[in-house]
Amino acid sequence: MRFSQLFSPTIKEIPAEAETPSHRLMLRAGIIRKLASGIYTYLPLGVKVLEKISAIVREELNRIGSQEVLMPVLHPKELWQQTGRWEKVDVLFRLKDRAERDFLLGPTHEEVITSLVAHEVKSYRQLPLLLYQIQTKFRDEPRPRGGVIRSREFIMMDMYSFHKTKEDLEKTYWKVYEAYQRIYKRSGFTIRVVEGETGDIGGDVSHQFELISQSGEDTLLICPNCSYGADMWRVPCKNSKVKASAAENSLKWNNTPPMEKIETPHVKTIPDLVKSLKKSPQDFIKTLVYEADGKLVFVCLRGDRDVNELKLKRFLRVKKLEMAKPAALGGLASAMGFVGPVNLGVVAKRKSVSDSREEHLETPHLVADDEIREMKDAVCGANEPDYHFCHVDYGRDFSIKDENFADLRMAVSGDPCPQCGTALKFENGIELGQIFNLGTIYSKPLNCVYLDEDSSEIPMIMGCYGIGVSRMLASLIEQHHDSDGIIWPVSVAPYDAVIVLVNNQDEKQTEISEKIYQEALDSGLEVVLDDRDVRAGVKFKDADLLGFPFRINVGRGAGEGKVELRDRKTGKSHEINADKAVEELKKMKTEALQTLEPNTRDSEPRREIVSA
RNA sequence: CGGGGCGUAGCGUAGCUUGGUAGCGCGUCUGGUUUGGGACCAGAAGGUCGGAGGUUCAAAUCCUCUCGCCCCGACCA
Numbered sequence: 222m223r224f225s226q227l228f229s230p231t232i233k234e235i236p237a238e239a240e241t242p243s244h245r246l247m248l249r250a251g252i253i254r255k256l257a258s259g260i261y262t263y264l265p266l267g268v269k270v271l272e273k274i275s276a277i278v279r280e281e282l283n284r285i286g287s288q289e290v291l292m293p294v295l296h297p298k299e300l301w302q303q304t305g306r307w308e309k310v311d312v313l314f315r316l317k318d319r320a321e322r323d324f325l326l327g328p329t330h331e332e333v334i335t336s337l338v339a340h341e342v343k344s345y346r347q348l349p350l351l352l353y354q355i356q357t358k359f360r361d362e363p364r365p366r367g368g369v370i371r372s373r374e375f376i377m378m379d380m381y382s383f384h385k386t387k388e389d390l391e392k393t394y395w396k397v398y399e400a401y402q403r404i405y406k407r408s409g410f411t412i413r414v415v416e417g418e419t420g421d422i423g424g425d426v427s428h429q430f431e432l433i434s435q436s437g438e439d440t441l442l443i444c445p446n447c448s449y450g451a452d453m454w455r456v457p458c459k460n461s462k463v464k465a466s467a468a469e470n471s472l473k474w475n476n477t478p479p480m481e482k483i484e485t486p487h488v489k490t491i492p493d494l495v496k497s498l499k500k501s502p503q504d505f506i507k508t509l510v511y512e513a514d515g516k517l518v519f520v521c522l523r524g525d526r527d528v529n530e531l532k533l534k535r536f537l538r539v540k541k542l543e544m545a546k547p548a549a550l551g552g553l554a555s556a557m558g559f560v561g562p563v564n565l566g567v568v569a570k571r572k573s574v575s576d577s578r579e580e581h582l583e584t585p586h587l588v589a590d591d592e593i594r595e596m597k598d599a600v601c602g603a604n605e606p607d608y609h610f611c612h613v614d615y616g617r618d619f620s621i622k623d624e625n626f627a628d629l630r631m632a633v634s635g636d637p638c639p640q641c642g643t644a645l646k647f648e649n650g651i652e653l654g655q656i657f658n659l660g661t662i663y664s665k666p667l668n669c670v671y672l673d674e675d676s677s678e679i680p681m682i683m684g685c686y687g688i689g690v691s692r693m694l695a696s697l698i699e700q701h702h703d704s705d706g707i708i709w710p711v712s713v714a715p716y717d718a719v720i721v722l723v724n725n726q727d728e729k730q731t732e733i734s735e736k737i738y739q740e741a742l743d744s745g746l747e748v749v750l751d752d753r754d755v756r757a758g759v760k761f762k763d764a765d766l767l768g769f770p771f772r773i774n775v776g777r778g779a780g781e782g783k784v785e786l787r788d789r790k791t792g793k794s795h796e797i798n799a800d801k802a803v804e805e806l807k808k809m810k811t812e813a814l815q816t817l818e819p820n821t822r823d824s825e826p827r828r829e830i831v832s833a
Numbered sequence: 834c835g836g837g838g839c840g841u842a843g844c845g846u847a848g849c850u851u852g853g854u855a856g857c858g859c860g861u862c863u864g865g866u867u868u869g870g871g872a873c874c875a876g877a878a879g880g881u882c883g884g885a886g887g888u889u890c891a892a893a894u895c896c897u898c899u900c901g902c903c904c905c906g907a908c909c910a
Contacts, residue, residue, distance in 0.1 A: 758870040
């Protein structure tokens with residue numbers, strides 16, 4: 222490709238709309254252009270990189286026996302109603318056809334693939350089955366960001382596996398895990414595998430492949446010492462003394478002064494309490510009121526902690542969880558901000574007599590984070606406006622049934638690693654891929670069953686696996702750039718090299734660069750010849766911005782048949798004879814590719830699947 | 834959906850407080866001089882100031898509404 226013909230409009234100034242490094246560089250280097258919020262056109266360079274990424278993805282998936290399909294973007298509503306996701310998923314792009322029939326633009330393809338397999342696969346002999354596609358997905362994101370990192374239309378590889386048994390799924394799961402490691406390694410990524418949350422897609426096990434980056438939107442807790450890492454929502458919190466019984470606690474802590482009711486007018490929040498009582502946040506017991514599937518639940522935890530609503534949801538086994546609105550509190554509404562575990566049942570009953578929601582409050586459902594067991598000399602709400610109790614001991618002044626204790630709080634930086642005990646650290650990550658164990662949550666409603674050897678119908682066990690292809694494009698730049706521009710890893714670079722014809726008025730330079738260009742093309746290299754009629758500085762700047770891994774300068778040494786070969790990453794260059802340039806370039810490319818070869822050392826040790 | 838910010842030439846922006854002929858840089862086009870890290874000189878084209886309504890003799894500027902975009906949060910298969 223001649224640079225003079227290349228459609229890659231570069232921008233010298235930093236576009237105002239972009240914040241993250243990759244987004245800015247993609248705009249500046251002419252890789253993408255925005256059409257609307259979260260919707261982008263890929264220009265030729267972007268397409269070339271997407272193709273290279275996709276090729277690696279295909280090779281590695283085919284290697285583990287997966288087969289490529291291509292499913293529709295347009296899905297009928299009925300299919301999604303069968304799994305309940307027409308109503309449940311709120312990022313759906315919905316539309317109607319001319320006959321007013323409802324459709325949606327596929328945000329993911331569990332329904333479509335499961336329905337396909339349900340129709341076409343009947344026997345245990347046909348399993349396991351691994352199918353994938355690389356397809357454009359649509360999600361009406363509430364907030365697209367970072368250019369193509371989180372967009373509303375994006376390219377994704379999604380793969381689905383179908384199995385007879387959980388054990389069989391597990392085998393495939395780890396095969397995919399390894400294929401993913403190879404894909405990221407070959408594409409030039411250094412990634413971190415973490416335990417993932419399963420979100421609305423359901424399922425109980427998942428791993429996320431994360432690029433640690435400031436621009437990431439996943440909050441992870443990473444162990445600096447071992448391989449452990451997890452989505453922050455997923456990290457379990459363990460307390461050393463959780464096992465201690467209530468009785469023991471009360472004996473041990475009987476030196477706390479008797480409980481006392483104190484007046485605390487208008488002091489409702491923990492920060493306010495800290496200020497007015499001159500205590501630290503962990504001296505308080507805060508009690509939050511939730512509505513879980515319509516029923517009130519009181520949740521106690523230490524004043525400095527936050528509820529992990531996913532843990533709470535799972536513990537309560539409810540579908541819908543939200544903070545209770547004052548109206549739902551009935552008689553206790555006036556005590557909002559002054560709720561506490563002491564005498565909660567008595568007070569709730571008394572106050573709710575005239576209220577229709579009485580039945581909910583008669584036996585208030587009180588649950589608590591494990592840490593509450595250790596609370597002594599604490600302060601909590603008195604279930605009465607403007608009053609708190611102080612000198613409150615768990616076990617002496619109130620107690621909660623053992624089965625109502627659980628790990629309910631958000632883990633924070635500094636909490637011990639569940640594997641090795643080292644203090645965990647917060648990191649941001651860009652999720653490049655995720656693998657899920659889906660179980661039968663899609664095969665059951667869509668009746669995707671196989672006939673077993675004894676002719677019994679059994680729902681298939683499913684796995685699903687995604688890789689954000691367009692997100693990888695952005696993330697590559699996020700991980701590989703400097704102040705001058707992009708630095709593509711050779712394996713995914715849009716071109717292997719750029720040949721800079723420094724002065725296109727110079728006959729000798731022109732002759733040599735044309736010769737090298739032809740020779741490079743003939744030998745199968747992908748190169749750009751910068752034949753533009755601009756000053757050398759402009760060509761150099763553009764070369765650095767666009768991130769070609771290698772550059773051949775045909776300039777002042779041309780008279781003696783010398784050219785300069787420069788490595789974008791290291792900035793090092795050396796002079797060589799023009800007739801050796803292509804040979805040398807190939808050598809450098811091969812060497813660079815070798816550093817991206819996956820080897821067994823790079824795969825992390827397999828971990829057991831932990832059922833949630 | 835909450836909070837904050839921004840819409841002025843292709844891009845980056847000044848002007849808005851205090852209403853009065855819309856300015857600069859980059860880019861583009863023409864001519865010339867230059868030619869190894871985003872050159873210089875001369876000239877030119879390019880604007881319904883996001884849109885609608887209002888106040889006013891007069892609105893980019895003040896007021897109301899609306900649309901779009903960005904950032905933080907909520908959300909996130």
